[in-house]
Amino acid sequence: MYAQLVKSDALKSREDMSPEERAFQDRVDNGEKIEPKEWMPEGYRKTLIRQIGQHAHSEIVGQLPEGNWITRAPTLERKAILLAKVQDEAGHGLYLYSAAETLGVSRDELLEKLHSGNMKYSSIFNYPTLNWADMGAVGWLVDGAAIMNQVPLQRTSYGPYSRAMIRICKEESFHQRQGYSIMMKMAFGTPEQKEMAQDALNRFWYPALMMFGPSDKDSVHSAQSMAWKIKMNTNDELRQKFVNETVPQAEYLGLTVPDENLAWNEDKQGYDFSEPDWSEFFEVIKGNGPCNRERLGARVKAWEDGAWFRDGLNAYADKAAARRQAASVAAE
Amino acid sequence: MSAPEAATNSATASLPDDTFVSDASLRPQFFEWLCRMGDNALILGHRTSEWCGHGPVLEEDIALANTALDLIGHTQMWLGLAGEVEGEGRDADKLTYLRDAMKFRNLLLVELPKGDMAVTIMREFLFDAYHHLMLSWLAENSKSPRVAEIAAKTLKEVSYHLDRASDLVVRLGDGSAESHRRMQEAMDLLWPYCGEMFAGDEIDAAMSDAGIAPNLDDLQTGWDAAVRDLFDEATLKMPDQGGFAHKGGKQGRHTEHLGFILAEMQFLQRAYPGATW
Ligand SMILES: [Fe+2]
Ligand SMILES: [Fe+2]
Ligand SMILES: [Fe+2]
Numbered sequence: 113m114y115a116q117l118v119k120s121d122a123l124k125s126r127e128d129m130s131p132e133e134r135a136f137q138d139r140v141d142n143g144e145k146i147e148p149k150e151w152m153p154e155g156y157r158k159t160l161i162r163q164i165g166q167h168a169h170s171e172i173v174g175q176l177p178e179g180n181w182i183t184r185a186p187t188l189e190r191k192a193i194l195l196a197k198v199q200d201e202a203g204h205g206l207y208l209y210s211a212a213e214t215l216g217v218s219r220d221e222l223l224e225k226l227h228s229g230n231m232k233y234s235s236i237f238n239y240p241t242l243n244w245a246d247m248g249a250v251g252w253l254v255d256g257a258a259i260m261n262q263v264p265l266q267r268t269s270y271g272p273y274s275r276a277m278i279r280i281c282k283e284e285s286f287h288q289r290q291g292y293s294i295m296m297k298m299a300f301g302t303p304e305q306k307e308m309a310q311d312a313l314n315r316f317w318y319p320a321l322m323m324f325g326p327s328d329k330d331s332v333h334s335a336q337s338m339a340w341k342i343k344m345n346t347n348d349e350l351r352q353k354f355v356n357e358t359v360p361q362a363e364y365l366g367l368t369v370p371d372e373n374l375a376w377n378e379d380k381q382g383y384d385f386s387e388p389d390w391s392e393f394f395e396v397i398k399g400n401g402p403c404n405r406e407r408l409g410a411r412v413k414a415w416e417d418g419a420w421f422r423d424g425l426n427a428y429a430d431k432a433a434a435r436r437q438a439a440s441v442a443a444e
Numbered sequence: 445m446s447a448p449e450a451a452t453n454s455a456t457a458s459l460p461d462d463t464f465v466s467d468a469s470l471r472p473q474f475f476e477w478l479c480r481m482g483d484n485a486l487i488l489g490h491r492t493s494e495w496c497g498h499g500p501v502l503e504e505d506i507a508l509a510n511t512a513l514d515l516i517g518h519t520q521m522w523l524g525l526a527g528e529v530e531g532e533g534r535d536a537d538k539l540t541y542l543r544d545a546m547k548f549r550n551l552l553l554v555e556l557p558k559g560d561m562a563v564t565i566m567r568e569f570l571f572d573a574y575h576h577l578m579l580s581w582l583a584e585n586s587k588s589p590r591v592a593e594i595a596a597k598t599l600k601e602v603s604y605h606l607d608r609a610s611d612l613v614v615r616l617g618d619g620s621a622e623s624h625r626r627m628q629e630a631m632d633l634l635w636p637y638c639g640e641m642f643a644g645d646e647i648d649a650a651m652s653d654a655g656i657a658p659n660l661d662d663l664q665t666g667w668d669a670a671v672r673d674l675f676d677e678a679t680l681k682m683p684d685q686g687g688f689a690h691k692g693g694k695q696g697r698h699t700e701h702l703g704f705i706l707a708e709m710q711f712l713q714r715a716y717p718g719a720t721w
Contacts, residue, residue: 172497175497175505179498182493182512183494183709185712187541187721188516190721195493195512195513196513199509202502219502301719304719410497413498418499418501418561420623421500421501423619424622425615428614428615428616431618
């Protein structure tokens with residue numbers, strides 16, 4: 113998902129747990145929320161930091177593919193909606209960095225890890241946005257996939273993360289609707305528009321499926337995260353749910369999902385579908401996606417170019433504090 | 445900050461009666477003047493939106509996107525009214541996407557490249573200080589109820605933009621040696637483009653005579669004072685008041701930059717005429 117490949121500990125059995133760990137697990141099992149000042153296993157804290165951090169990074173890197181079309185949006189209303197959406201994503205980044213901060217890691221530390229390549233963001237944002245229908249496809253498929261994952265995470269065990277998810281989910285469903293509304297205009301528009309819509313679906317379908325992370329049989333250590341309720345469903349469950357919901361939406365648009373094996377399976381009451389090319393996924397994660405260099409490069413450049421700005425504000429704050437200090441000394 | 449708010453800006457529910465809107469004798473001047481208001485918002489909004497995803501800190505990214513969003517909303521209102529006054533069936537989108545550079549009426553100041561954050565913030569302050577005075581006058585005094593209404597709606601957001609930009613000018617001007625230097629350089633770069641805001645022509649005179657818009661000389665006094673005060677606080681020097689000003693934007697003679705803005709902004713509407721989006 114936005115956090116696709118989060119390393120976590122192997123599942124600890126109840127016998128191996130310390131009394132503290134056992135009490136903690138009982139609270140999680142009872143559906144209690146864990147709050148920042150409360151005791152938590154170190155592995156829980158570390159895994160959450162990785163997961164929330166990846167999620168936060170995905171929100172801010174995720175501004176870029178859509179930001180790419182703001183200055184070219186075809187109507188003032190579309191421009192306003194897109195700006196509002198990208199602004200929301202930055203806001204999501206902010207909530208999530210704040211949630212991570214409650215675990216004892218600063219936003220600057222997390223950003224440093226992003227910039228140095230030591231932390232990842234979702235692979236989806238390493239794909240380019242090449243025509244206007246991509247703004248539709250991103251909202252429809254990418255935000256749509258994000259919702260699949262984030263709705264259950266509203267019930268996650270960590271209080272600040274759960275509350276961030278509740279705020280975020282409200283906005284994500286608006287994002288998905290605006291995306292689908294663009295897709296409808298395009299799919300029901302001129303032949304050229306329909307062609308753009310199909311092209312966008314062709315390019316984003318498999319990368320969207322990859323957002324849920326590797327297949328369950330290859331995804332290690334998710335059992336512990338699930339026991340801790342920081343992962344609520346398996347990757348394959350969510351992917352199946354996404355395909356089931358999305359295929360009829362594509363049909364409504366009159367677009368073809370680029371999968372010859374796609375077929376309704378009456379027995380499982382879901383679609384059979386082709387797996388994405390996992391070797392491509394791992395290449396993208398390694399840095400070899402079509403836009404990895406541009407995306408990370410843009411974030412690093414923004415950070416470096418902004419250093420004087422941040423330093424300037426800090427210098428002013430120091431001066432202002434010194435002036436207040438001097439004034440209060442003089443007043444005594 | 446929400447899009448539904450922006451999306452409803454263009455659909456004004458109940459409109460006040462306004463005889464100026466159908467006054468044929470004033471039509472060409474009124475239309476031109478409304479395009480000036482709308483184009484300033486549009487082009488500054490475009491430049492501001494270029495920061496999206498590239499700001500120096502997340503809060504700033506959000507604030508810049510919000511400013512751009514507000515300005516696009518203002519554009520919808522001003523150019524929407526311009527189209528109504530013109531009466532030729534052009535709406536805000538047609539005016540935005542299907543005019544060429546020589547038909548644009550924005551100040552040169554707002555079309556200059558976004559530069560670094562110093563240029564972006566300094567420009568926002570210099571323009572907002574003017575924009576705020578203009579809208580305050582219009583909201584209180586304009587004899588055109590439609591103009592007064594738009595001014596009142598946009599004034600709230602522009603007050604906020606001005607507060608934010610003023611605060612940053614002070615903090616960066618009186619910040620580190622480098623932030624001070626950059627802010628002073630930004631000011632020196634932008635200063636020669638400020639005079640155009642107050643350089644009245646026959647359009648401004650006609651609007652002022654009709655009581656729709658203020659006399660620009662009156663605004664300038666307030667602007668000069670506001671800028672001087674803030675610069676003192678920011679420890680920045682006012683550039684030499686040589687009185688020279690680059691002009692022409694208000695009459696459609698632009699810098700080379702505008703053509704590129706339009707090539708980008710208008711691409712889809714130009715490449716696929718007649719499509720709906
Ligand atoms: Fe988001
Ligand atoms: Fe979103
Ligand atoms: Fe807003």
